[in-house]
Amino acid sequence: MLTLLGKPTSVNVRKVLWLCDELALEIAHRPMDAPGDAQAVRARNPNGLVPVLIDGEAVLWESNTICRYLAARQQRHDLLPVDPLARARVEQWMDWQATDLNSAWRYAFMARVRGSAAHTDEALIAASGADWNRLMTLLDAQLVHTGAFVAGADFTLADIVLGLSANRWRMTPMTRPDLPAIDAWVARLETRPGYRAHGGNGIP
Ligand SMILES: N[C@@H](CCC(=O)N[C@@H](CS)C(=O)NCC(=O)O)C(=O)O
Numbered sequence: 001m002l003t004l005l006g007k008p009t010s011v012n013v014r015k016v017l018w019l020c021d022e023l024a025l026e027i028a029h030r031p032m033d034a035p036g037d038a039q040a041v042r043a044r045n046p047n048g049l050v051p052v053l054i055d056g057e058a059v060l061w062e063s064n065t066i067c068r069y070l071a072a073r074q075q076r077h078d079l080l081p082v083d084p085l086a087r088a089r090v091e092q093w094m095d096w097q098a099t100d101l102n103s104a105w106r107y108a109f110m111a112r113v114r115g116s117a118a119h120t121d122e123a124l125i126a127a128s129g130a131d132w133n134r135l136m137t138l139l140d141a142q143l144v145h146t147g148a149f150v151a152g153a154d155f156t157l158a159d160i161v162l163g164l165s166a167n168r169w170r171m172t173p174m175t176r177p178d179l180p181a182i183d184a185w186v187a188r189l190e191t192r193p194g195y196r197a198h199g200g201n202g203i204p
Pocket of ligand 1: 011012048049061062064098
């Protein structure tokens with residue numbers, strides 16, 4: 001039995017929940033919001049962060065790694081191709097999401113959505129928002145290029161990890177450019193029950 005630890009508001013936890021839906025994989029989800037749960041997470045992930053996946057004796061953390069593991073475990077080569085180049089095209093966008101894109105949005109999101117007292121510098125909020133918009137514009141151009149999904153004609157893990165990011169971007173109160181290819185792609189994602197349940201589910 002698989003168990004996933006992590007609060008359902010976390011984009012990183014929701015990636016895994018959406019993927020489990022795509023894989024028709026049963027998973028026990030523990031939100032870890034009770035007293036003492038933080039210690040239980042830290043005991044399994046030295047970073048103290050979620051998601052954490054437990055598969056029998058095995059414990060894994062890092063959301064994109066968990067997604068790669070589950071897709072490979074279920075031999076879903078449509079989501080994570082075996083061909084080295086096709087796989088790299090999926091992974092480059094997953095890595096871009098985890099590094100460049102995540103670094104860009106954090107300050108603006110913490111300020112505008114979480115109302116964090118540690119993120120009140122208006123110049124930094126503006127800079128974060130501008131960088132976030134710049135990178136989403138770059139993703140829009142990629143979607144114009146593929147005409148379908150992030151890594152090409154087919155739906156892959158890259159669409160799951162970036163679908164969550166796009167939902168967050170669209171739900172954060174800030175100035176955004178019109179990006180029609182992203183809108184069209186999100187409409188394609190909305191046809192998938194897993195996206196509706198865990199991605200565009202009203203939570204930024
Ligand atoms: N790079 C990590 C980031 C994990 C992360 O930042 N998780 C957040 C939730 S999205 C977290 O655990 N925050 C602390 C908390 O919820 O207590 C991943 O992709 O799994």
